Structures are given as structure tokens and as C-alpha cells.
Amino acid sequence: MASVNTRKHPQGLDYVEVETRLCKARIFLQGAQIDFFQPAGKEPLLWVSSEDDYKPGSGIRGGIPVCWPWFGMHSEPGFAQHGFARTRNWKLTHTRMANEEVELVFSLDIAEEDRQFWPHNTAVEVHFHLTETLKVTLVNRNLGDTTVSLTQALHTYFPIKDIHALTAKGFSGAKYIEFGEGPYAQEGDEVRFVRETDRVYTDLGEVQTLHTPDGVIEVARENSRSAVLWNPWIDKSKWLARFGDEDYLTMVCLEAANVLEDKVVLEPGQTHALSTSIRWL
Numbered sequence: 001m002a003s004v005n006t007r008k009h010p011q012g013l014d015y016v017e018v019e020t021r022l023c024k025a026r027i028f029l030q031g032a033q034i035d036f037f038q039p040a041g042k043e044p045l046l047w048v049s050s051e052d053d054y055k056p057g058s059g060i061r062g063g064i065p066v067c068w069p070w071f072g073m074h075s076e077p078g079f080a081q082h083g084f085a086r087t088r089n090w091k092l093t094h095t096r097m098a099n100e101e102v103e104l105v106f107s108l109d110i111a112e113e114d115r116q117f118w119p120h121n122t123a124v125e126v127h128f129h130l131t132e133t134l135k136v137t138l139v140n141r142n143l144g145d146t147t148v149s150l151t152q153a154l155h156t157y158f159p160i161k162d163i164h165a166l167t168a169k170g171f172s173g174a175k176y177i178e179f180g181e182g183p184y185a186q187e188g189d190e191v192r193f194v195r196e197t198d199r200v201y202t203d204l205g206e207v208q209t210l211h212t213p214d215g216v217i218e219v220a221r222e223n224s225r226s227a228v229l230w231n232p233w234i235d236k237s238k239w240l241a242r243f244g245d246e247d248y249l250t251m252v253c254l255e256a257a258n259v260l261e262d263k264v265v266l267e268p269g270q271t272h273a274l275s276t277s278i279r280w281l
Helices: 234-236
Strands: 003-008 012-018 023-030 032-039 091-098 102-105 121-128 134-142 148-150 150-153 157-159 168-169 175-178 181-185 190-192 197-202 206-212 213-223 226-229 251-258 264-266 271-280
Touching: 003 032, 003 091, 012 102, 023 102, 023 121, 032 206, 032 271, 134 150, 150 271, 157 206, 206 251, 213 251, 251 271, 264 271
Parallel strands: none
Antiparallel strands: 003 012, 012 023, 023 032, 091 102, 102 121, 121 134, 134 271, 148 264, 150 251, 157 251, 168 190, 168 206, 175 181, 175 197, 197 226, 206 213, 213 271, 226 251
8 A cells, every 4th residue: 555654864854755566765855856766676766876975955966856946057156056946945735645656746935045046926846746657847836927037957867887888869859068068969869978978958859768787767858848968977976075986887867957948938827847757668
């Protein structure tokens, strides 16, 4: 029988533990961040760094951090990279269980100290739909009377086992910017990894696949024409926070996003829902 329980991590972070006949999952209230998802009878679908310490106030290096209400570095000094939502405590506002399927909704109340970063009248939620597939949806609603624009991403870390054996497919026809240069036209459908890779894709199809030693992971997106493909490789791994020197060998990020010309523009009363769905094929 499906169960949803609230637990406390040894470091003090609260999380929601889900167990059903279809999957197991763990979602932290800090950042509304899922760090573990395992379909029944299969390998886990999310990766977490060997060096992460789960300390309150630091986003977990792994799982699916929620980058909101901006992605990457902000033009204003003092604004945190990837926004502030991933280090704030969210509220579990809705739970539904039916036929071993679980739906959870987390919402974020904007604190007064964060109004300097985000003075807009909006509502933001993260929805989780848990079966053999993990679907995560980031919902924005404009409750004000002025236009609001934002960038965002669901920064998914995947377990790869051996980055040298990984082939990512589904990139044909796309363009990308890398290390601030481009756009470049994607050559062919596949991407393999032999160096640091940090590509922001645009005009990308809605489904990609990661061909790993453990099998094929399907990664699908909705309401997103952009995505980020990232592996820090050798040199960058040595100075990344909460990241082991050799962690790059066992992970890759493929992130559903709304960035660059794909940014979200919400007129008063409008809603936007960015989704990513992942599963073993």
C-alpha cells in the first residue's frame, strides 16, 4: 500500500518519503528538491554527489534542484546563482494517493527578505507525479497586474556509472551556446563526452535519451524549447563545492529549461507549467 511520511534527515532537513509498489522517492522541503527516485525493480534515476553533506542553507548537489526565478548568474551583484528557491523551505500543500500513484504539491511563500530579488506578485509550485515514471512540474502564476518575465530550470542529475560509455541522443536540428560562444548548429543526433561540456540548447525536440551501461533513460520535457547538457569534467570538478574530484565520471545533467529566447513571459492572470518526465526504457 502506498505511504507518504514526513521524516527528518540527521542534518536537520525535513523531507517527504514515498513508498509504493511502483517506486520509492525522497523529496526535501528545502528547495522542494527530490534527491532519490527508484522505480520498482530498477536502478535509481537520480544522482547525488559523494561530497554533499545535506547541510541546511545549501542546495543539495544532485537530484533535481529547482532553479528559480532565474537560471545561471544574475546581472545584479549579490543575487545567488540559479535563484533563491533552491535554498528556501517550501510547504507541502497537497497530497493525493490513488492506485499506487502519488501526487504531491509544494508551494513557496516569498519571504520579505527575498522581495529585493523578486518583488512580483506571483505564485510558484512544484508538482510531483510518482509512478514508474517521475514527472516534475514547475508552475508559475502571475497574480499581479503587470507583465512578469523569468528564466528557470529543473536541474536534473542522472547516474551514469561511466561518462566515457555515455551516449546522449535526440539533439538533431538543435542549436547550442557553450562557454558564452555560439550559437552552434548541432552536428548529428548524438553527443559523447571527452571534455567539459556545458551546452545551453535551443530549438530542441521534446525527448532525449541517455544510453548508459545500466540501460536507456528517457528524458522528456513539456513547455520547454531549451535545455542544458552539463558535465564539469576533470579540472572544474576539483573546485566545485560539494563535488568529489572524480564525481564527473558517474553523472551528467540534462535539464528542462526556459532560458534565452525561451524565457517565460507571463501577462496578468497567465499560468506556465514547465515539466520534465524521466524513466527507464
